Amino acid sequence: MTNIPHLPILRLGRPYESLEHYKVKDHRTGDVKAVVSSVNSGIIKKDLQKISASRAALNKFTVAQLIKMSAKAGDLFLHGTLPLGDKGHTQSPQQYLETLGLTSGLPHVMVRRNMAKVHYALTHLGEILNGLSRGLDLSVLDHGYGEQFGTKLSFCPTTQALGLVMPSNSPAVNSLWLPAIALKTPVIIKPGKEEPWTPYRLIQAFIAAGVPAEAFGFYPTDHEGAGVILKTCGRALIFGDKNTMAQYAHNPAIQLHGPGWSKILIGDDCVEHWRDYLDVMVASISDNGGRSCINASSIVVPKHAAEIAEALAKRLGPVEPTRADDEQARLSGFANVKMAEHIDAQIEDELKTPGAVDVTARHRHGPRKVVFEGGTYLRPTIVLCDTFKHPLAHKEYLFPYASVVQVPQREMLHQIGYSLAVSAITKDAAFIGELQAFPEIERLNLGPVSTMSISWDQPHEGNMFEFLWKRRSIERAW
Amino acid sequence: MPIPTVSPELVAKAKAELDKHLLEIIQWHFSPETGCPYWLDWAKKNFDPRKEITKFEDMMKFGHFADESLRDLQPEVWVPAQFKGKPFNIFETGGTTGMPKQRIGWNDYKVDYSEFSEKITDAHFPRGGAWLMMGPTGPRRLRLAIEHLANVRGSSCYFIDLDPRFVKKVISAKQFDVAKSYMEHVVDQAVTILKHRKVSGLFTTPKLLEALAEKINLYDIGIRGVFVGGTSMTPQYVRFLVEELLENKIGFYPTYGNTLMGLAASVPLVPEDNFSITYYAPQPRAVLRVVNPDKTNETVAYGEWGRAELTTLTKEFFMPRFLERDEVIRRAPRPPYAWDGVGDVRPFGAMQKTIVEGVY
Structure with missing residues (x-):
């Protein structure tokens, strides 16, 4: 057995070692932590021709049975030692945590929180599906039809498989696809290049819990292969930046998970008490290392913008990188150093446009981009912008970053644009009414x-049940 | 089974044959009674190779052939005196934008492909069984060459054209939907032929082969041998073609070639190759060296990447030391070839920049 694990392609359960590999490395030292097989798009196309057999394998179980298996998989994911690759390696939860930390730059405390989220999602799938399906008796999916709420019901699958083009930034995003298995839908996963660990471990947990291996495709692949997954699976999820989103914006079969541009809005009625909300603002900007699409990237206030920016800067500016196992760690390292360099350079460049100040600069006592124990980090940055027209007012980055923009309350909804999550700190009934009616907030x-x-039973973007099943009308003579 | 090797005696014998052939070709192209205007003129301005070239190593005295002259000059300057008055074929390469490069010829392609016919088996390309060529036809040498190859084996050939100039143009313009639609148009025509005619041999490019196999089962439709050429193929891609598309049942014959060289055949894969293909030039008519890109007089060591340098030595065409747009691994002689091979061909600079190879 070699020292370095090899993650094979899982061709609907069948391990396949490719002649092409890439290495997943420690973000600080460059040490190789895994070798990952990678395949061309043709192999994925070939396998997808046989996807009906994978679906049939899941169909042998009831939804209730699959929910139980998912719960068991959740426990195995959190507590179990599971196979890692095809060379005889195994992975304990601690090894998973440490390796993921080394290769993604996430400190252990954040990996642990992400593990807990995944575990929660798997062990509460019954409740989650109840929320997603609005209380449907899920045995209707087993039989194809039934009666509930005093009416006949029938559902049919929208697809043979769910395709997933995953990111590398945060392991908990895998929670999004977890209901697919209980919903009898095989998954075809292209893992993020720097984060094959979580999908691979989840697949192993499901298999160990009794879910047929045929239900899982694990295909590290290139851009063309990702395109095949997106276009061929019938239903797919993609994570990416604004440009990636634009390519698939009008395809209802592809659920997009792009930048969130999430925000905190404070109303006229509450803004004088802004100090009371500082903890919420800090947490919204910086939890999970600022890597999530629901991290706030703008604070929008009708007055006191400069003071609020200064207060946030005082709290966040001094935050420094720490050792990965520090329980107080708040920053994640960048596995892709070039990305950190690009972000840092872009912010510096856009600060040259008049109307924005990096308020954190004077509290940071050093550069934004720092190297700590070999890892590259970006330290928190709060930028006070005169208007939303400034290029830095509407930016989202993979570290604790937010703009603070002063906008009259009556103008806020005209200026904020799309927001995945908005926390509106106001008791003003009229403003709340406007917010509730505003369609650009998810x-x-x-x-x-x-x-x-987050609420697992009220997804902030995309309802997996409605994505994978659709209601049809039915009439039976016998 | 280890990768077979060739004895030093056989390598020396092949080298002696190459030197002998080289002298004959030099004599031919640089003598006024047999040579062509281009090389005779060149000798006047540079040196007389008949005096200075006695063995292949002396070819370093030539600089690298500037293929622009194949574009800029009229084809008549390449007609050897002994061929004067005989109509020639004009074969083209390049030409995505502007004037293509042209090589003229009479019989070379027949020699190359008659020889190649001996390297493919009757089991994979049954004599008399029809062929289909799906790929760049038009003004290319390949068009006549494939038909000749089929004819030599008592077969006829159907043709589906793919215009690589158009494909390159639309891909460069990022019109990927147009490229895809054009490829489907080409493949659909091939499917129609295969569904309505009995065809056992196929020539195509790797990408078109993949696209074709998505629409039909090649073995079930009657294909028994596939001969491919064109773009680079990584070992994993070769494995994909052999195992997944050809299902280890259809013979697979990758080749490396172009209008200027002819055809370099590959040796049959053995498990130790790990699907890495090695091609051997049709020496002594063409010689491939794998040179250090920065010092092109030097070859790289076996197993190392270098740039492909081609010398063509026929009575119809003399081309010394042309630097190909490909990088390759230098491979040792291997039966039945007692000279260097080139492996894992890929576009020169492929690791540094994106190359437009398109669908062919």
Whole structure:
């Protein structure tokens, strides 16, 4: 057995070692932590021709049985030692945590929180599906039809498989696809290049819990292969930047998970008490290392913008990189150093446009981009912008970054644009009414709630049940 | 089974044959009674190779052939005196934008492909069984060459054209939908032929082969041998073609070639190759060296990447030391070839920049 694990392609359960590999490395030292097989798009196309057999394998179980298996998989994911690759390696939860930390730059405390989220999602799938399906008796999916709420019901699958083009930034995003298995839908996953660990471990947990291996495709691949997954699976999820989103914007079969541009809005009625909400603002900007699409990237206030920016800068500016195992760690390292360099350079460049100040600069006592124990980090940055027209007012980056923009309350909804999550700190009924009617907000939190707050049964983007099953009308003569 | 090797005696014998052939070709192209205007004129301005070239190593005295002259000059300057008055074929390469490069010829392609016919088996390309060529036809040498190859084996050939100039143009303009639609148009025509005619041999490019196999099962439709050429193929891609598309049942014959060289055949794969293909030039008519890109007089060591340098030595065409747009691994002689081979061909600079190879 070699020292370095090899993650094979999982061709609907069948391990396949490719002649092409890439290495997943420690973001600080460059040490190789895994070798990952990579395949061309043709192999994925070939396998997808046989996807009906994978679906049939899941169909042998009821939804209730698959929910139980998912719960068991959740426990195995959190506590179990699971196979890692095809060379005889295994991975304990601690090894998973440490390796993921080394290769993604996430400190252990954040990996642990992400593990807990995944575990929660898997062990509460019954409740989550109840929320997603609005209380449907899920045995209707087993039989294809039934009666509930005093009416006949029938559902049919929208697809043979769910394709996933995953990112590398945060392991908990895998929670999004977890309901697919209980919903009898095989998954075809292209893992993020720097984060094959979580999808691979989840697949192993499901298999160990009794879910047929045929239900899982694990295909590290190139851009063309990702395109095949997106276009061929019938239903797919993609994570990416604004440009990636634009390519698939009008395809209802592809659910897009792009930048969130999440925000905190404070109303006229609450802004004088802004100090009371500082903790919520700090948490919204910086939890999970600022890597989530529901991290706040703008604070929008009708007055006191400069003071609020200064207060945030005082709290966040001094935050420094720490050792990965520091329980107080708040920053994630960049596995892709070039990305950190690009972000840092872009911010510096855009600060040259008049109307914006990096308020954190004077509290940071050093550059934004720093190297700590070999890893590259970006330290928190709060930019006070005169208007939303400034290029830095509407930016989202993979580290704790936010703009603070002063906008009259009556103008806010005209200026904020799309927001995945908005926490509106106001008790003004009229303003709340406007917010509720505003279609460009996916998840609305009212009051001092962190934008990072999520409800598994009320997804902030995309309902997996509605994505994978659709209701049809039915009439039976016998 | 280890990768077979060639004895030093056979390598020396092949080298002696190459030197002998080289002297004959030099004599031919640089003598006024047999040579062509281009090289005779060149000798007046540079040196007389008949006096200075006695063995292949002396070819370093030539600089690298500037293929622009194949574009800028009229084809008549390449007609050897002994061929004067005989109509020639004009074969083109390049030409995505502007004037293509042209090589003229009479019989060379027949020699190359008659020889190649001996390297493919009757089991994979049954004598008399029809062929289909799906790929760049038009003004290319390949068009006549494939038909000749089929004819030599008592077969006829159907043709589906793919215009690589158009494909390159639309891909460079990022019109990927147009490229895809054009490829489908080409493949659909091939499917139609295969569904309505009995065809057992196929020539195509790797990408078109993949696209074709998505629409039909090649073995079930009657294909028994596939001969491919064109773009680079990584070992994993070769494995994909052999195992997944050809299902280890259809013979696979990758070749490396172009209008200027002819055809370099590959040796049959053995498990130790790990699907890495090695091609051997049709020496002594063409010689491939794998040179250090920065010092092109030097070859790289076996197993190392270098740039392909081609010398063509026929009575119809003399071309010394042309630097190909490909990088390759230098491979040792291997039966039945007692000279260097080139492996894992890919576009020169492929690791540094994106190359437009398109669908062919």
